[in-house]
Amino acid sequence: MSLILETKNINKYFGKAKPFHVLKDISMGIKQGEFASIMGKSGSGKSTLLYILSTMDTDYTGELFLQDELVTGKSQPELSHIRNEKIGFIFQFHYLLPEFSVLENVMLPAKKLGLKTPEEIREEAMDLLKKLNIGHLDSQKASKISGGEKQRVAVARALINEPILLIGDEPTGNLDSYNSENLFQILKTLKDDKGLSLLMVTHDEDLAKRTDRTIYLEDGRIID
Amino acid sequence: MRSWKVILEIARTHLFTKLKSTVTASIGVTFGIAAYITLVSFMTGLNSMLDDLILNQVPHIHLYNEIKPSENQPISLYNEFEDAIPIIHSIKPRQNQRKIHNALPILNDLEKNKNVKGASPQLQAQIFYLSGTIELGGNLTGVDIMKESKLSNIQDYITQGSILDLKNTQNGILLGSGIAEKMSLSIGRKIMVSTAQGDRFQLKVVGIYQSGIAEIDNIQSFANLKTVQRILGEAENYITDINIKLNDITQAPALAKVLERKYNVSAKDINEINAQFETGTNVRNLITYAVSITLLIVAGFGIYNIQNMLIYEKMNDIAILKAIGFSGIDVQFIFLSQAAFIGISGGILGLILGLGLTNFIDNVPFETEALPTITTYPVNYNPANYIIGFFFALLSTFIAAYFPSKKAKNIDPVQIIRGN
Numbered sequence: 001m002s003l004i005l006e007t008k009n010i011n012k013y014f015g016k017a018k019p020f021h022v023l024k025d026i027s028m029g030i031k032q033g034e035f036a037s038i039m040g041k042s043g044s045g046k047s048t049l050l051y052i053l054s055t056m057d058t059d060y061t062g063e064l065f066l067q068d069e070l071v072t073g074k075s076q077p078e079l080s081h082i083r084n085e086k087i088g089f090i091f092q093f094h095y096l097l098p099e100f101s102v103l104e105n106v107m108l109p110a111k112k113l114g115l116k117t118p119e120e121i122r123e124e125a126m127d128l129l130k131k132l133n134i135g136h137l138d139s140q141k142a143s144k145i146s147g148g149e150k151q152r153v154a155v156a157r158a159l160i161n162e163p164i165l166l167i168g169d170e171p172t173g174n175l176d177s178y179n180s181e182n183l184f185q186i187l188k189t190l191k192d193d194k195g196l197s198l199l200m201v202t203h204d205e206d207l208a209k210r211t212d213r214t215i216y217l218e219d220g221r222i223i224d
Numbered sequence: 225m226r227s228w229k230v231i232l233e234i235a236r237t238h239l240f241t242k243l244k245s246t247v248t249a250s251i252g253v254t255f256g257i258a259a260y261i262t263l264v265s266f267m268t269g270l271n272s273m274l275d276d277l278i279l280n281q282v283p284h285i286h287l288y289n290e291i292k293p294s295e296n297q298p299i300s301l302y303n304e305f306e307d308a309i310p311i312i313h314s315i316k317p318r319q320n321q322r323k324i325h326n327a328l329p330i331l332n333d334l335e336k337n338k339n340v341k342g343a344s345p346q347l348q349a350q351i352f353y354l355s356g357t358i359e360l361g362g363n364l365t366g367v368d369i370m371k372e373s374k375l376s377n378i379q380d381y382i383t384q385g386s387i388l389d390l391k392n393t394q395n396g397i398l399l400g401s402g403i404a405e406k407m408s409l410s411i412g413r414k415i416m417v418s419t420a421q422g423d424r425f426q427l428k429v430v431g432i433y434q435s436g437i438a439e440i441d442n443i444q445s446f447a448n449l450k451t452v453q454r455i456l457g458e459a460e461n462y463i464t465d466i467n468i469k470l471n472d473i474t475q476a477p478a479l480a481k482v483l484e485r486k487y488n489v490s491a492k493d494i495n496e497i498n499a500q501f502e503t504g505t506n507v508r509n510l511i512t513y514a515v516s517i518t519l520l521i522v523a524g525f526g527i528y529n530i531q532n533m534l535i536y537e538k539m540n541d542i543a544i545l546k547a548i549g550f551s552g553i554d555v556q557f558i559f560l561s562q563a564a565f566i567g568i569s570g571g572i573l574g575l576i577l578g579l580g581l582t583n584f585i586d587n588v589p590f591e592t593e594a595l596p597t598i599t600t601y602p603v604n605y606n607p608a609n610y611i612i613g614f615f616f617a618l619l620s621t622f623i624a625a626y627f628p629s630k631k632a633k634n635i636d637p638v639q640i641i642r643g644n
């Protein structure tokens with residue numbers, strides 16, 4: 001199976017005067033259709049790693065590949081395009097644009113990509129919302145729905161451009177057990193039905209066990 | 225590829241959800257532009273009124289025969305005194321006619337000159353206005369009134385009667401308002417004038433002339449050229465002055481020199497007066513622009529603050545947009561297009577408000593002795609001012625928004641997302 005995402009010897013430091021070595025020689029890969037989880041203590045560098053993998057953070061050494069293509073060193077606009085087209089990101093804190101409706105939030109990345117007509121995008125966004133059981137919220141302001149609902153909207157938004165990789169930073173961290181389980185099931189279905197590759201940071205041992213593979217981070221290093 | 229539609233959509237949503245900031249920013253621009261339009265219209269209106277007052281009353285080139293001593297006194301003909309310094313007492317002006325020699329051919333020739341808009345003949349005569357035993361000294365100028373009215377704004381200064389009345393009345397006179405007052409004369413009445421030689425003529429008052437300058441109005445009157453020639457007992461080619469208007473006033477000094485040599489007369493151009501005059505015009509323009517630009521800078525700072533605030537408030541939105549694939553430039557364009565909207569809407573409103581205020585000033589009564597035809601404050605509705613004003617609005621909003629938008633462009637989404 002081919003690798004969707006691969007890193008070679010990624011190192012990251014924080015600070016200039018007294019550099020703090022956050023990530024140490026991270027070499028890893030995510031296969032097509034794999035659901036991997038990352039675990040580790042608070043402060044071990046999980047989020048920092050995800051920001052690099054999602055191409056948002058470019059301040060590191062080493063190499064990052066997406067579908068065997070070197071991403072490291074590409075220009076900001078190119079990276080923006082890659083994020084837009086290939087990567088879905090779900091934050092720990094459901095970041096939505098509060099002044100836009102739920103539907104508009106979901107449609108934004110697709111409108112940016114600009115490959116489909118607004119009608120097609122609207123239809124697909126509605127389909128996604130319905131699949132996530134929040135179809136009835138489409139015209140609500142994003143600031144006026146509950147946390148669990150927001151998280152599902154964020155998932156819909158991450159999926160609208162049919163990315164090859166979905167990255168989540170503790171997407172279930174803020175949810176109660178019912179909503180957390182619900183979201184996990186949704187992600188699992190995506191992997192099973194669509195062959196989507198997933199990489200998710202979690203503190204929940206039980207959830208991690210149910211993924212295909214768990215990567216453990218300790219003090220910025222992957223341990224087996 | 226830039227996805228303008230979605231960028232504008234986001235910009236619009238931000239603008240309308242932050243309506244108060246948007247309105248505040250737009251109002252800043254509106255007032256700046258309105259003040260600019262009002263000031264410029266008023267100032268340029270005043271300027272052209274003063275131009276009219278002074279420049280239009282003065283011919284661009286004035287041809288006449290100057291009374292002056294010969295430049296070569298007879299002594300210079302003697303070779304014996306070549307090395308000496310001659311001292312001559314009581315030099316008299318050269319015996320000379322006031323009349324311009326060949327005036328009619330010169331007029332014909334001038335009409336053919338393509339730099340010349342027109343040339344009007346005048347005959348200046350010293351006369352006395354008689355009222356009983358009282359004699360008042362004065363000037364009677366003989367003019368071709370139809371030509372004169374085309375080249376100068378003399379009709380603006382005829383407060384009663386009209387140029388046609390003069391044209392159609394052989395022995396008519398446009399009487400200076402000061403004389404009319406002193407002699408209690410009005411239209412239709414007769415006035416006796418006498419020449420320096422003592423010949424008396426009766427003229428009929430067909431109009432009142434008021435330049436607004438008392439010294440002039442107390443002595444100056446106008447009559448038809450032929451009438452004055454008859455009063456002086458001179459032929460039809462007796463003309464003392466030719467006033468010339470040019471198509472391009474800047475040609476005046478050069479052309480005056482040419483005409484002086486060509487026709488062997490004295491020629492005075494408007495340039496000296498004009499130079500003094502332009503200083504005043506320039507100072508007024510400077511004030512106008514200084515005040516307007518200050519207002520726009522103040523408006524610009526308002527926009528700068530509001531945009532900075534907006535970007536600070538929208539930090540999360542910016543981070544999300546960048547995370548989901550909007551580039552820094554996309555984000556910058558969102559904020560710049562908001563500024564463009566503020567600039568365009570504020571600018572258009574400013575132009576409308578400016579037009580309204582200008583119109584208001586235009587209707588405020590303004591009566592002055594100096595300008596009998598002007599009843600309200602002068603304003604200028606030059607469309608160029610509106611185009612410049614609009615351009616200013618866009619420029620100031622763009623500059624004000626550019627730096628905040630650049631900040632938004634460079635915001636690191638990771639820092640924001642991590643920060644929460």
Ligand SMILES: Nc1ncnc2c1ncn2[C@@H]1O[C@H](COP(=O)(O)OP(=O)(O)OP(=O)(O)O)[C@@H](O)[C@H]1O
Nearest residue numbers: 014015020022040041042043044045046047048049
């Ligand atoms: N901007 C920064 N400057 C300096 N040090 C930082 C910065 N951001 C993070 N760190 C440090 O880097 C380390 C890794 O942080 P990171 O956020 O990746 O941890 P994490 O594994 O995601 O923790 P958590 O489980 O609490 O989210 C921490 O020790 C943190 O203090």
Ligand SMILES: [Mg+2]
Nearest residue numbers: 046047048169
């Ligand atoms: Mg973290």
